Amino acid sequence: MRTDEVPQDNSSTYAGHKKLLYARDQDGTYTQVPSTGWEVEAAATKDAVALYQQLADQALEQVRAGEKSPLFYHMYQCRMDPALLAQVTGLFRWRVKWHFRPKPFRRLSQSLLQRYAEALDISVDQLTQTPDTQ
Amino acid sequence: MTSFSHQQSAHCESGVISALLSQRGLKVSEPMAFGLANALAFAYIPVVKLSGQPLIAYRLPPQFIIKGLCKRLGVKVSFRRFKDPIAGAQALDEALDEGQLVGLQTSVYYLPYFPEEMRFHFNAHNLMVYGREGDQYQISDPIFEEPVTVSGKHLNRARFVRGPLAPKGLMYTVESVPESIDYPRVIRAAISRNVKVMLGAPLPIIGVKGIRFLARKIAKLKGSPQEQRLFLGHIVRMQEEIGTGGAGFRFIYASFLQEAAELLSEPELERASEAMTAVGDTWRNFALAVAKQCKQPEAIDHALLAQLLLSCAEGERQLWLDLRTWLQVPKSDSAVASR
Numbered sequence: 467m468r469t470d471e472v473p474q475d476n477s478s479t480y481a482g483h484k485k486l487l488y489a490r491d492q493d494g495t496y497t498q499v500p501s502t503g504w505e506v507e508a509a510a511t512k513d514a515v516a517l518y519q520q521l522a523d524q525a526l527e528q529v530r531a532g533e534k535s536p537l538f539y540h541m542y543q544c545r546m547d548p549a550l551l552a553q554v555t556g557l558f559r560w561r562v563k564w565h566f567r568p569k570p571f572r573r574l575s576q577s578l579l580q581r582y583a584e585a586l587d588i589s590v591d592q593l594t595q596t597p598d599t600q
Numbered sequence: 601m602t603s604f605s606h607q608q609s610a611h612c613e614s615g616v617i618s619a620l621l622s623q624r625g626l627k628v629s630e631p632m633a634f635g636l637a638n639a640l641a642f643a644y645i646p647v648v649k650l651s652g653q654p655l656i657a658y659r660l661p662p663q664f665i666i667k668g669l670c671k672r673l674g675v676k677v678s679f680r681r682f683k684d685p686i687a688g689a690q691a692l693d694e695a696l697d698e699g700q701l702v703g704l705q706t707s708v709y710y711l712p713y714f715p716e717e718m719r720f721h722f723n724a725h726n727l728m729v730y731g732r733e734g735d736q737y738q739i740s741d742p743i744f745e746e747p748v749t750v751s752g753k754h755l756n757r758a759r760f761v762r763g764p765l766a767p768k769g770l771m772y773t774v775e776s777v778p779e780s781i782d783y784p785r786v787i788r789a790a791i792s793r794n795v796k797v798m799l800g801a802p803l804p805i806i807g808v809k810g811i812r813f814l815a816r817k818i819a820k821l822k823g824s825p826q827e828q829r830l831f832l833g834h835i836v837r838m839q840e841e842i843g844t845g846g847a848g849f850r851f852i853y854a855s856f857l858q859e860a861a862e863l864l865s866e867p868e869l870e871r872a873s874e875a876m877t878a879v880g881d882t883w884r885n886f887a888l889a890v891a892k893q894c895k896q897p898e899a900i901d902h903a904l905l906a907q908l909l910l911s912c913a914e915g916e917r918q919l920w921l922d923l924r925t926w927l928q929v930p931k932s933d934s935a936v937a938s939r
Binding site: 467472478479480481482483484485486487488489490494495496498500501504505506507509510511512513514515517544545546547549550553554555556585587 | 610709715745840843888
């Protein structure tokens with residue numbers, strides 16, 4: 467990659483930041499060049515973000531329909547999947563899945579709620595609610 | 601802290617160790633740190649899944665760069681992990697009060713200064729802390745342009761997150777650095793090791809064989825259009841997103857080869873640097889082709905993408921074979937004399 471080929475696409479995923487790339491100048495010497503983003507990379511990143519958004523939206527519908535607990539929604543909102551949530555909280559996967567049911571979730575102890583809330587980087591109050599009831 | 605000036609770098613781990621060593625008076629550029637750690641690699645491990653996608657890596661696993669480089673150079677680094685977050689926070693404060701520059705492994709997700717769309721659950725990020733004012737920690741994050749401050753609460757959260765690659769509060773400081781570096785010896789050792797990783801790995805999922813394996817996987821990719829798009833996008837993200845220097849670290853390594861060529865006056869290494877640049881450009885073409893194929897309404901042309909990856913594999917194979925031949929030629933006297 468030559469220095470004049472370094473992409474400068476002002477990607478929204480960088481939020482105004484620049485990242486550093488290595489490229490060859492006219493003499494063929496490698497130098498550091500700041501880049502404002504590359505469309506190709508941004509498209510892939512947005513796709514991955516959109517996937518979690520889509521999962522979170524679907525989950526929200528299910529929570530509203532009373533099929534799932536708010537935990538299920540907040541997990542995807544936090545860009546996690548069940549396997550990761552289990553690892554981050556240190557709980558068994560089947561236990562986490564059990565808490566996706568509305569009834570068992572309502573009976574959760576304060577300490578377990580706290581554990582989930584911490585893992586998802588939200589408060590216990592937020593955890594037990596979904597956006598429309600807040 | 602005597603003096604510390606923040607420097608942006610392409611990759612977090614090589615950037616942190618380069619800055620830590622420079623602060624101790626041992627000037628090692630980022631590409632040199634990356635190259636001397638023989639950090640370039642390729643691995644496609646379908647059985648290890650991260651957020652539903654297989655593990656694809658273009659470099660050695662986290663912490664290998666710091667450990668490999670320091671072992672090769674004879675730098676002493678103290679690594680500390682903690683069970684108790686409070687003990688971890690205290691140890692950090694003590695080190696800062698002593699005026700030390702401290703490296704930390706953290707999660708990306710819980711650091712508030714990361715752009716929203718970049719916040720994923722990746723736990724092997726590296727950054728440095730160079731000071732503290734009350735509860736605000738002064739952070740030099742090598743992939744950002746400017747230093748930032750983070751509250752103690754957020755920093756501790758990021759250090760003690762659980763899950764894959766959990767940092768367990770890992771903090772490291774450089775204890776001592778050698779007087780000088782025997783460049784001819786360490787460069788040869790690093791390249792030799794890297795040749796073995798790329799050409800001689802016993803498993804078909806690592807090195808050049810790994811790239812071919814991924815190409816075969818793409819050639820017969822199945823699933824819904826969205827699944828295919830996410831899989832291909834995942835490859836591109838691993839290749840281009842934060843801290844790869846573009847093209848999955850290939851350009852950083854080419855820069856290392858160029859620096860090495862100059863230090864040792866070895867034209868063969870300059871040629872290898874050019875070849876590595878060409879391979880990096882092929883990787884970029886692959887990413888571009890993926891983006892194009894995913895945008896167009898027709899079905900994805902698997903054969904085309906697989907072919908591009910195979911040419912990456914072929915380019916790398918040739919380059920590493922040439923480097924292996926170079927290593928077998930005995931050292932010329934002029935090379936030993938310099939530095």
